[in-house]
Amino acid sequence: MPDYNLRIIIPEIFLFCWAIVVILSDLGSKRKSPQTIGYLTMAGIAVTGVLLYFFRGGISFNNMFQSDTLAVFFKVIFLGSAFMAVGSSFGITNERIKNHRGEYYGLILFSTVGMMFLSSSSELISLYIGLELTTIPLFVLAAFYKDDKLSVEAGLKYFVVGAFSSAILLYGLSLLYGLTATTDILTMKINLALLFLKFGKIGPGFILAMVMIIAGIGFKLALVPFHMWAPDVYQGAPTPITAFLSVGSKAAGLVALLRIFVNGLWSFASDVMQPLDWGIIIAVLASAAMILGNIAALRQTNIKRMLAFSSIAQIGYVMVGVVAADEMGVTSAGFYMFIYLFANMGAFAVATVFGDQTGSDNIISYAGLSQSSPLFAAGMAVFMLSLAGIPPMGGFAAKYMVFAAGIQAGYTWLVILGLLTAVVSLYYYANIIKTMYFAPGESTIRINPSFPAKLVLLLGVVGVIIFGIFPGPVLEFARETAGVFGF
């Protein structure tokens, strides 16, 4: 008996239709005020959030789609990052992409729908479709300044790497399908255990599948050594899209990783077949990401490139939670991503507004910002402190949780490495604050963000501080997501 419970995909259906409405409403926009479409998009995202609250919980489409706590938690992150990306886009849609506003906002929404589908899919086919629906609109968005050489180059690099990585992922999935004779992740777990009991060992085909899946998702997450595209794409793409890439797209990769590895292969890896512990593979990649990301960020002069390397390092910290792969690990990885949403989107919003109004992305141009626009500079300082993990900002609580999970799971070496690299990261985050407050600045331009950008900055600052001081409710929510994995 097929089971089509449409109720639980109402948020996705609504957002998808809303994206079409946004694109169509641009057709007659010559008469409308330029802001209308942006506000329309933000309203759509907010309504989707409300719908998500009412229509959640349950399984539909023969287990292909499930709206469990994990999915809802990550959907909140996706909607939040889309909301903040759209809110900081008003500057560029007023100036640089006047003729394609509808497409711009519509594609952001399509990508968000893809992420939402991905987070709900407990099955390889829908997982792959969700991942592609996330990525393909982002190719276009990265290349959105059609006449700008840097932007098109960024789009091209993202396209080649993204398509290459999804082909690798797909081949891995095909091997997994062939070995386990199912596309459902939970059935896969059972079938793998049966296979292991039958043959007493795991074959090379399975190892190949696992390595290919890690590589494919690693590209999406920009884990070292699959990170080489990230700095270039982040630098060239429109800044709000960079922000969306660094938060939304990474959270999507994270949820795919959790679904396949922690849900599908975990108990198997730990109980039955010690020799094939995927945790160690990801732990090595995480340590490489923390080392390389933090050290390469030290010598960047462009703020977007600096934030790109910083986000590579940040995803390394999230992976410490993933390798722990227990209740605390999943909780802390989700919580880290939640705080990272506010801090990183906020930092990119500052970079967007600053770039729009001064035309510069160089860190050196931030000199003297504390005199010309003190509030704006204070906001950036808060985001930098949170990314560096200084109390009482959210970043501290997040790093603390992740490291605690790592220690508990026995990855002490990884945690020590994380602590050391976190100290290194303090240097380049503090460097921005130093430039804004103490460097002699000739910057006399007073930065005046538009209303939505102010809203985004406020949301970021409030999120980082409130959830840093009172992490309880979010932690509780994140802990419930771990229940999905049966912890």
Add this chain to the structure above:
Amino acid sequence: MIPIAHYLILGGLLFAIGAVGVIVSRNLIVMFMSIELMLNAANLAIIAFSRSLNLMDGHVFVFLIMAVAAAEAAVGLAIIIAIFRNRETINADKFNLLRR
């Protein structure tokens, strides 16, 4: 009946040719074709498994992959045209403005 191993070896070879093509080739169109070859290698593997296991999921999967590959092709070619208009070349080595 041809044993499944033959299909898998063919799929593996196609995938390897595609992967090497993406890494070695400097022409964007050739790189793009190589990526399509990799996707088709995965399709072939899935269909072979699906037939030998007598399951229909694989057939559905392959149809959806073909649709996704078509969407990816449309976007990819559009981006290649956009960069050709900007730079008048499709040699991947020339696209180095972002690496300073």
